[in-house]
Amino acid sequence: MASMRGGQAVRQSHIKLQQLSRHSRRQFSSSPTSRGYQDTVQNLRIGKHTRVIYQGFTGRVATSNARDSIAYGTNIVGGVTPGKEGEHLGLPLLPDLRKAKEQLKPDATAVFVAAPQCGKAIEDAIEAEIPLIVAVAEHIPLHDIMRVTSILKTQSKSRLVGANAPGIIAPIGFCRIGFQPLPTFAPGHIGIVAKSGTLSYEAVASVTRAGLGQSLCIGMGGDIIAGTNIVDGLKVFEQDPETEGMIIVGEVGGRAEEDAAEWIKDYFRRTSKPKPIAALVGGIYAPGGRIMGHAGAWAARGEHTAAEKYKILQDAGATMVDHPEKFGGVMKTLLSQSGRDVSKITGNPADQKRGYHTAKRRGPMVHSTRPSTLFQRQQQSRKxxxxxxxxxQVLKPYLENLEGVTLTQDAAPPDAFYVGLTVDRTERQPCIRTSSTTDVKTFRETAKRFPFDQRSPPSDSLIASSISHINAPSSSTKPLTALISALAKMYTEKEAVTISSSVSISSTGQLQLHTPSMVLQFDDSAYRSNARHEDIHSLRQKSKEQPEEVEAETSGIVFIKLTNPEANIGTLVNGAGLAMNTIDALRNHGGHATNFLDTGGKATSETVKKSFELILKDERVKVIFVNIFGGLTDGGMIAEGILLAFREVEMRGVPVVVRIRGTNEEVGQRTIAESGLDLEAFDGFEEAAKRVVEIAGGGK
Structure with a gap:
């Protein structure tokens, strides 16, 4: 396209950006360069000693959360709200993190700042060298987080948990930094690291019921990139003398579970008496190519499926479960089989040796379940x-001046190769991804990632390495260099998630991008949270999407219609991970779900009513299964929402089976049982699932 001068101009502009970026980067730590981000993993070991501050301290959500955490026993020492100084909740209120660091000497900060400003707030905490930073907000733009993780890799003082995570909690030390439902937790000796909030609460409840309790629970979060991953959590559990067993809660998308499997294999090889490990992977039956509620719950091309990750963890030595309700019993068995005295492990943790874990709660704790704009999805995030x-139309501004590069509507030939820009979730960075083939069967083995710092364009040497991996003719090196550079520029400027294409070389030596193979995926959060790139997001064609899914989105619900012709069970679940696992568990009992439905972490009565309306649009539905774990969601309120649906929605005789656990579960179950409607209430998942499948099969 046009002359090679255009390609040179693109490279020159990138070189200038590199030079500017190098000179303008903020220095975030005075720590020695020989150390790195991995040295901060032990900052996750919170407890009674941990001095916690809040960013956004005077906000409504932070205030409510702080009251609960203080009542629980968390050592909150104050907080920051820009431009304000004095007292809040009887604690020091300071105008900036510099003063807070000097006067309050915090070990951790809870970042209760909304998504548009959250990236900057995290950067401020890194600059202040706060040891532990916990970010809970949803919809932080991906490129904001990649910038944060680029900064984190340059220092060895600060560790990030999140974003889009429930946070971190040490029940054995009554220290909560996040918004976990406190009544579910109990002091004990099982460490839990999880992608999904609701699945982790289910796991916690099971472990609590088994009498084991928890030592430390880390919410990795459901975003594409996480500041702390599963391996980080396992490293802490290994070293923690209070932790006797470990639980992993994974899901579809990314490589965190595979990285964990490698760590587990190494751990079992080098340890004479390893702590037992149990695990779950949600999304075994998730449809390919769909985003399952969480921003990161999707498998990129060549990534292992959830079912494959399940097998990988199992082969590494983890004991797998198909539902989190089973973790408690399984872990008791594993502890006994490992030669540990379960009776001592289930004893009073106040007798344990870490002194700062023995303090008792200060006063009554009132757990708030009110919806908040910080946590509740106003419109579900989607890429x-x-x-x-x-x-x-989208590529033209970036490719129009590149010589030797054309777009074609033709399908890619067998000898085409793959070129893309995407996310390396393990490295927490953008990357060039290339492969010498586009063949699905061999792509996983042939594709390679070349990560680079989000704050700068990829270097010439990195681009050269990615091209070398393709094994393309030397005559194609210059146009490929210009192409990758142009795509990288577009990737950063338009805040893409993935830009990729099959590429071939024509008989005249031209590079051909085959548009039928192209993937153009952009970050919805950049638009919704920060109103960036309206030109790209205005191209969305809702008229070509599933009508129920578009309708659900306006109510803050993620709804995906599943196409299995055998399906006849409608599902209504709170939380993406739990919704995925509900579909999986029903399949294991012989049932087939018609839909994936995530009401979000803070479902309301109106949300439940709307969910029923969406489910009942599908004529296949013979029974509806409501599976709620009341973490942030109140079980009594969910029950009222179900009754509201029965009063105002045409149920067309479809029976409903309800399983409510967690916050106010007794109230919810009693409300259902006493309603006199065609409802059945259950406490345990197994019996509820069996009943649903029985009805779906024609039983009554």
């Missing part, structure tokens, strides 16, 4: 996928 026919 914008543009259609192949839209590719020329």
């Amino acid at each position: 914008l996928h543009l259609r192949a026919e839209q590719a020329p």
Whole structure:
């Protein structure tokens, strides 16, 4: 396209950006360069000693959360709200983190700042060298987080948990930094690291019921990139003398579970008496190519499926379960089999040796379940996928001056290769991804990632390495260099998640991008949270999407219609991880779900009513299964929402089976049982699932 001068101009502009970026980067730590981010993993070992502050301290959500955490026993020493100084909740209120660091000497900060400003708030905490930073907000733009993780890798003082995570809690030390439902937790000796909030609460409840309790629970979060991953959690559990067993809660998307499997294999090889490990992976039956509620719950091309990750963890030595309700019993068995005295492990943790864990709660704790704009989805996050026919319109500004590069509507030939820009979740960075083939069967083995710092364009040497991996003719090196550089520029400027295409070389030596193979995926949060890139997001074609899914989105619900013709069970679940696992567990009992439905972490009565309306649009539905774990969601309120649906929605005789656990579960179960409606209430998942499948099969 046009002259090679255009390609040179693109490279020159990138070189200038590199130079500017190098000179303008903020220095975030005075720590020695020989150390790195991995040295901060032990900052996760919170307890009674941990001095906690809040960013956004005077906000409504932070205030409510702080009251609960103080009542629980967390050592909160004050907080920061820009431009304000004095007292809040009887604690020091300071105008900036510099003063807070000097006067309050915090070990951790709870970042209760909304998504548009959260990236900057995390950067401020890194600059202040706060040892532990916990970010809970949803919808932080991906490129904001990649910038944060680039900064984190340059220092060895601060550790990030999140974003889009419930946080971290040490029940054995009554220290909560996040919004976990406190009544579910109990002091004990099982460490839990999880992607999903609701699945982790289920795991916690099971472990609590088994009498084991928890030593430390780490919410990795459901975003594409996490500041702390599963391996980080396992490293802490290994070293923690209070932790006797470990639990992993994974799900579809990314490589965190595979990285954990490698760590587990090494751990079992080098340890004479390893702590037992149990695990679950949600999304075994998730449809390919769909985002399952969490921003990161999707498998990129060539990544292992949830079912494959389940097998990988199992082969590494983890004991797998298909539902978190089973963790407690399984862990008791594993502890006994490992030669540990379960009676001592289930004893009073106040007798244990870590002194700062023995303090008792200060006063009554009132757990708030009110919805908040910080946690509740106003509209569910989704990544914008543009259609192949839209590719020329979007790519034209970046490719129009590149010589030797053309777009074609033709399908890719067998000898085509793969070029893309995407996310390396393990390295927490953007990356060039190339492969010498586009063949699905061998792509996983042939594709390679080349990560780079989000704050700078990829270097010439990195681009050269990615091209070398393709094994393309030397005559194609210059146009490939210009192409990758242009795509990288577009990737950063438009805040993409993935830009990729099959590429071939024509008989005349031209590079051809085959638009039918193109993936153009952009970060929805950059638009919704920060109103960036309206030109890209205005291209969304809702008229070509599933109508129920679009309708659900306006109510803050993630709804995905499943196409299995055998399906006849509608599902209504709070939390993406729990919704995925509900579909999986029903399949294990012989049932088939018609839909995935995540009401969000803070479902309301109106949300429940709307969910029933969406489910009942599908004529296949013979029974509805409501599976609620009341973490942030109140079980009594959910029950009222179900009764509201029965009063105001045409149920067309479809029976409903309800399983409510967690916050106010007794109230919810009693409300259902006493309603006199065609409802059945259960406490345990197994019996509820069996009943649902029985009804779906024609029983009554």
